[in-house]
Amino acid sequence: MINPVSTNISQNKSDLSQIFEPISLELSVLDKKLIENLSSSNAVLNNITRYIIESGGKRLRPAVTFLIAKALNKGFLPQDHFQVGIALEMIHTATLIHDDVIDEAETRRGNRTLHKIWNDKVAIAAGDYLLAKALARLASINNNLVIDLFARIMGEICEGEIEQDAQYYNFINLDQYIEKSARKTAKLFVAGAESSAILTSGADNLTIKAAREYAFNFGIAFQIVDDILNFTSNAEEFGKPVGIDLLNGILTAPVIFALEEYEEKQDFVLKNLIQNKFKTESDFNLALDLVLNSGGIEKSKQLAINYAEIAKNSLSYFDDNPYKSSLLNLVSFILERKF
Amino acid sequence: MINPVSTNISQNKSDLSQIFEPISLELSVLDKKLIENLSSSNAVLNNITRYIIESGGKRLRPAVTFLIAKALNKGFLPQDHFQVGIALEMIHTATLIHDDVIDEAETRRGNRTLHKIWNDKVAIAAGDYLLAKALARLASINNNLVIDLFARIMGEICEGEIEQDAQYYNFINLDQYIEKSARKTAKLFVAGAESSAILTSGADNLTIKAAREYAFNFGIAFQIVDDILNFTSNAEEFGKPVGIDLLNGILTAPVIFALEEYEEKQDFVLKNLIQNKFKTESDFNLALDLVLNSGGIEKSKQLAINYAEIAKNSLSYFDDNPYKSSLLNLVSFILERKF
Numbered sequence: 160m161i162n163p164v165s166t167n168i169s170q171n172k173s174d175l176s177q178i179f180e181p182i183s184l185e186l187s188v189l190d191k192k193l194i195e196n197l198s199s200s201n202a203v204l205n206n207i208t209r210y211i212i213e214s215g216g217k218r219l220r221p222a223v224t225f226l227i228a229k230a231l232n233k234g235f236l237p238q239d240h241f242q243v244g245i246a247l248e249m250i251h252t253a254t255l256i257h258d259d260v261i262d263e264a265e266t267r268r269g270n271r272t273l274h275k276i277w278n279d280k281v282a283i284a285a286g287d288y289l290l291a292k293a294l295a296r297l298a299s300i301n302n303n304l305v306i307d308l309f310a311r312i313m314g315e316i317c318e319g320e321i322e323q324d325a326q327y328y329n330f331i332n333l334d335q336y337i338e339k340s341a342r343k344t345a346k347l348f349v350a351g352a353e354s355s356a357i358l359t360s361g362a363d364n365l366t367i368k369a370a371r372e373y374a375f376n377f378g379i380a381f382q383i384v385d386d387i388l389n390f391t392s393n394a395e396e397f398g399k400p401v402g403i404d405l406l407n408g409i410l411t412a413p414v415i416f417a418l419e420e421y422e423e424k425q426d427f428v429l430k431n432l433i434q435n436k437f438k439t440e441s442d443f444n445l446a447l448d449l450v451l452n453s454g455g456i457e458k459s460k461q462l463a464i465n466y467a468e469i470a471k472n473s474l475s476y477f478d479d480n481p482y483k484s485s486l487l488n489l490v491s492f493i494l495e496r497k498f
Numbered sequence: 499m500i501n502p503v504s505t506n507i508s509q510n511k512s513d514l515s516q517i518f519e520p521i522s523l524e525l526s527v528l529d530k531k532l533i534e535n536l537s538s539s540n541a542v543l544n545n546i547t548r549y550i551i552e553s554g555g556k557r558l559r560p561a562v563t564f565l566i567a568k569a570l571n572k573g574f575l576p577q578d579h580f581q582v583g584i585a586l587e588m589i590h591t592a593t594l595i596h597d598d599v600i601d602e603a604e605t606r607r608g609n610r611t612l613h614k615i616w617n618d619k620v621a622i623a624a625g626d627y628l629l630a631k632a633l634a635r636l637a638s639i640n641n642n643l644v645i646d647l648f649a650r651i652m653g654e655i656c657e658g659e660i661e662q663d664a665q666y667y668n669f670i671n672l673d674q675y676i677e678k679s680a681r682k683t684a685k686l687f688v689a690g691a692e693s694s695a696i697l698t699s700g701a702d703n704l705t706i707k708a709a710r711e712y713a714f715n716f717g718i719a720f721q722i723v724d725d726i727l728n729f730t731s732n733a734e735e736f737g738k739p740v741g742i743d744l745l746n747g748i749l750t751a752p753v754i755f756a757l758e759e760y761e762e763k764q765d766f767v768l769k770n771l772i773q774n775k776f777k778t779e780s781d782f783n784l785a786l787d788l789v790l791n792s793g794g795i796e797k798s799k800q801l802a803i804n805y806a807e808i809a810k811n812s813l814s815y816f817d818d819n820p821y822k823s824s825l826l827n828l829v830s831f832i833l834e835r836k837f
Contacts, residue, residue, distance in 0.1 A: 199653075199657055200657070201657050201660055201661050203660055203661075203663070203664055204657055204660050204661075207660070254626075257622050257623075257626065260618070260622065261618060261619040261622055261623075277663075278663070279599070279600060280600040280659070280663050281660055281663050283596050283599065283600055283622065284596075284600075284656045284659035284660050284663075285656070285660065286626075287593075287596065287629070287652070287655075287656045287659075288653060288656035288657065288660070290626070290629055290652075291649055291652035291653040291655075291656055292649070292653055294633060294645065294648065294649040294652065295646060295649035295650065295653065297645070297649075298642055298645035298646040298649050299642075299646070301642045303637055303638075303640045306633065306636070306637035306645065307634060307637040307638070309633065310630055310631070310633040310634035310636075310637050311630075311634065313626070313629075313630035313633065314538075314627060314630040314631055314634065316626075316630075317623045317624070317626045317627035317630055318538055318539070318540050318543055318627065320619070320620075320623035320626075321540055321542055321543050321546070321620055321623050321624065321627070322540050322542075322543075324542070324616075324617070324619050324620050324623075325542055
């Protein structure tokens with residue numbers, strides 16, 4: 160008899176839909192429920208929410224939540240866990256909408272941003288509407304620990320946003336970068352995964368810890384890869400201009416490693432260019448080349464792999480099943496993703 | 499022996515601190531707790547929240563919540579009701595901050611707006627931070643009905659914001675105006691008052707209904723007075739330029755009544771000026787004069803009085819006590835307020 164776990168692991172890890180196969184039904188219901196829950200008597204708002212939901216995304220956050228839920232509940236996805244997934248996607252979408260207003264972004268995932276089609280007012284209010292609707296989903300779960308966890312993590316995410324604002328062109332160290340990535344990305348994965356474990360009857364503290372650590376380390380690895388892709392990927396595929404973070408003074412892993420490397424050689428060109436906030440386009444292009452020609456990208460990849468390994472190891476506390484396999488494969492998938 | 503209720507009613511109703519005397523201790527604790535609950539390891543965020551809380555406001559929303567709580571709990575303010583008050587003020591403040599970003603407002607209550615001192619990014623994130631912190635307060639209450647009520651009402655407020663965006667320079671009727679005022683103002687009062695009754699052990703459905711109807715009608719009256727003051731008050735005291743709503747195409751009670759009156763006389767000057775969105779400053783000044791010289795202001799006052807009366811009558815279901823007296827006096831106070 161073939162062991163379903165090893166079969167699953169041997170599948171092509173780069174195929175996300177294959178990884179999500181054990182929750183494919185739940186993910187298709189998720190999209191329907193998102194539209195249903197966001198429906199309003201206001202036609203404009205309905206257009207907006209439909210636009211948001213249909214412009215997609217990979218639904219990574221609910222997917223991780225659902226996989227953990229099914230891994231811990233013998234392949235069953237309880238209603239409360241499903242609600243966590245909906246809330247999570249709403250909150251994630253709200254933060255994207257508010258971020259786009261803040262960044263004056265023109266496009267997101269290849270589509271025009273909400274505040275460009277409508278306006279800033281509508282975009283800010285639509286983000287708040289999504290937060291209110293997420294709150295309604297969380298309320299329906301009726302579990303104080305879960306609401307408290309979400310409240311705490313949402314607070315930390317906002318703190319991170321404000322901290323970021325004070326850090327433009329600042330030479331942060333690796334610890335500060337990880338802290339920032341936690342708030343920007345990992346913590347929302349944690350909110351879903353930890354809630355999923357909390358809501359599983361009989362789940363002990365070590366199970367909850369395992370879910371939290373998987374999500375945290377997965378989220379950090381995901382963010383590091385995102386920051387690498389901002390330097391290495393094709394702008395069209397990635398949906399953001401190459402090096403845009405650096406241009407905006409947001410220093411990520413590849414730059415932090417590059418700076419370290421050059422400073423060891425007493426080479427302060429990159430540092431000076433950043434300090435001077437790229438006075439010209441050629442200043443910026445030179446800085447970009449310096450990052451790409453350093454070991455920064457490679458070291459960042461290794462850093463992502465380290466976090467990915469911790470994420471995988473966290474799951475050793477879970478029983479083997481196809482959902483755990485998917486969680487493991489998902490880690491490999493995000494390490495190899497190209498956009 | 500002097501009856502404390504009638505003594506209270508005979509006091510000068512225009513003195514808000516006198517009306518709030520039975521909850522003065524709770525209101526001063528509220529300010530401390532607001533700062534405490536919003537404190538962050540981030541220095542910028544601490545400055546922001548301190549700035550927000552210290553630039554004040556009348557704390558009307560928590561005050562109504564506290565008065566209802568004490569009226570129903572024999573003069574005692576339970577911890578859960580206090581948390582509702584904190585959450586309410588945080589949500590109200592968040593909506594003001596987001597509104598100021600949207601409206602590009604320079605000042606609020608005579609102080610420079612957050613997004614002007616810092617920037618839009620920080621202001622949007624600070625608003626979201628307040629919403630997250632409000633959620634934490636609501637979570638601490640651990641009552642599903644309350645969280646659900648807040649979620650629903652926050653959703654309606656956002657729907658209202660988006661609806662407003664489609665209504666600039668639109669000739670809305672009085673029903674639409676009341677609906678808009680409900681979402682803009684009255685519903686948040688309802689969230690606090692209704693929660694206050696829900697959280698009172700032994701409060702029956704009629705008590706909950708009474709609290710809701712007081713808050714709703716009080717909120718509508720409050721908004722109508724606000725809309726009148728936008729035409730009649732001194733810009734400096736009121737903190738907004740005279741007629742700014744009309745200039746922005748937001749049609750409120752005085753304009754709706756004025757339009758009705760002129761149309762009956764087959765006079766379409768005001769209507770045409772609005773339809774043409776005030777091409778010149780003299781267009782706008784003429785429109786302003788037409789509103790002020792109509793019966794619009796007087797009819798709006800009467801409308802506010804009608805809602806105020808319903809608010810007062812709603813409380814007939816409450817036992818007489820100093821807190822009920824304050825709730826009644828508060829209605830009179832907002833009718834007479836000058837800014």
